[in-house]
Amino acid sequence: MEQQILKINAKIVCAASVVGHKEHEGPLGSYFDIYDQTDKFKQKTWEKAESEMQRVALSAALTKAGLEENDVGAMFAGDLLNQCVGSAYGLLNFDIPYFGLYGACSTAVEGLMLASLLITGGHFKRCATISSSHFCSAEQQYRTPLEYGGQRPPTAQWTVTGSGAFIVGDSKAVGVKICAALPGIVIEKGVNDASNMGAAMAPAAIDTLLRFFKESKTSAADYDAIYTGDLGAEGSKILKEFMEADGYPINENHFDCGNLIFDPEYQDVHSGGSGCGCSAVVLASYILPKIRSGEIKKALVIGTGAMMSPSSLKQGLAIPAIAHLIMLEHEGAEDGNK
């Protein structure tokens, strides 16, 4: 097997987040850049609202960074909608070469990984990564239309209405360092309940984290924080139990974006947040500023994705999942892996 951890020498220069009203009302509400109380973003359909969030997120990230669209060599984008139309339409107005991704809720990290790898390889000076999800478009596509009023089981997660955009630059730029990446392997362990995606995704996160710790000869103690994308309460519990059983406990410093974004007591989200937008907006507006300020010096971020479709579940198949990992460091931090 080739060595699997990829060395990266790039920086996240800037990021922006756009969210809906529920995310704005949550514990991280004040961190997000832009929100719309109606979740509609002046659009007539939920799908168009999702596209609009992507457009606004990328525009905001470019503005923050003081960049024009022609300063960006390529963009990597994806979402949960069929044929990833959230991205295709949302980013149509940007005259930037486009790589479409499908990584389900791991898309933000998949995009950051590819963007930073291509920058490390010298192919681009600067790239953008954008992803999104919308509670209403996701419910209607994956489960039942909102009007149906279906009951949600306790293990169900609440799809985040949000879009995060990131500008990645080369090592000379100022920003948060991306130092390493470990792409995920598709894992399926028999979970076929679309209302328990945390359990479906946990095995992929375990696989990636164990591969990373073993190859890098590090453990949780070497990082200030380990963030997973959207395992929620259920998936996080499974992840922590298995990591402990495997001899790599992460109880002390594990956080999950799906647990952070909503208040479990007051927001009735059951097992937490999920969706391509979940890890994207939490990373963009909550985690990155902590690393930029030096409050966190070194972190692992693991984007987790459940890659089933409503059809594949109806045909009796279980949920395949993936977990992509990147290692982030405060600009001033020394690279402990040298």
Next chain:
Amino acid sequence: MEQQILKINAKIVCAASVVGHKEHEGPLGSYFDIYDQTDKFKQKTWEKAESEMQRVALSAALTKAGLEENDVGAMFAGDLLNQCVGSAYGLLNFDIPYFGLYGACSTAVEGLMLASLLITGGHFKRCATISSSHFCSAEQQYRTPLEYGGQRPPTAQWTVTGSGAFIVGDSKAVGVKICAALPGIVIEKGVNDASNMGAAMAPAAIDTLLRFFKESKTSAADYDAIYTGDLGAEGSKILKEFMEADGYPINENHFDCGNLIFDPEYQDVHSGGSGCGCSAVVLASYILPKIRSGEIKKALVIGTGAMMSPSSLKQGLAIPAIAHLIMLEHEGAEDGNK
């Protein structure tokens, strides 16, 4: 604007194709590696048949190349099914890091581009790229179930049942050289007819080809052949007319995989073939052998994709399209762009 053409130094080491009965009966039938007369590949649903084609295609490519799965550093895969389940399930058994793509019918070229860029950058020694489409799964998802017996207009294309897998290696490997790439920009020119995807995709192909010719200061005469993915008869006509009007005629040496794969007289496919599998299998089993043998020394391959969804069309939106370009050369050919 950054220079847009990306220099690549990688080789397509090996490729394999799997097709259905109609593709086997077509003009290129004898070139394809594997076919199933029933189009079912021993599966109970069309979606599972599509996944099985991907599994078989990658297995065949690995076997041809004399490689094991752990010789491959990463795979890039995608298809047309909602949430790209053709790839997620089809490749589940391979213990290879996975990057999910959504580029509609441009996926094969998008994957070859990313794989060869990451190899050029030194991140991987060897990668795989796999994509697929299936006539029956696509009809039921995009248009009407087969049993409905809907009439097809003359501009409609026939989704190819097929999967192509490619193994890309570094410059030391033996194979067809990938010398350059130009990623596409998403273009939408108002075509909203899902039965005329050639017309929707042609503007993207024109944009990419013109950008390539202008930046590289070359024209069609500098290449033995220019292949587009799946513009079909209608889209190819538009492409050729506009390229001529723009001062870069390609009439002499343009071919379209969608036109090559079926016999327009005897196979009743109207405007030709389409689908992620179309350019994948034609490139894998017809174009690459010609370049390998030296019959073609230098070629451009432009993967074209229409990125709408049935929902986006119902919501009144037009079809956004993309065209990704790679330049291929016979191993012995000199690089005329130096």
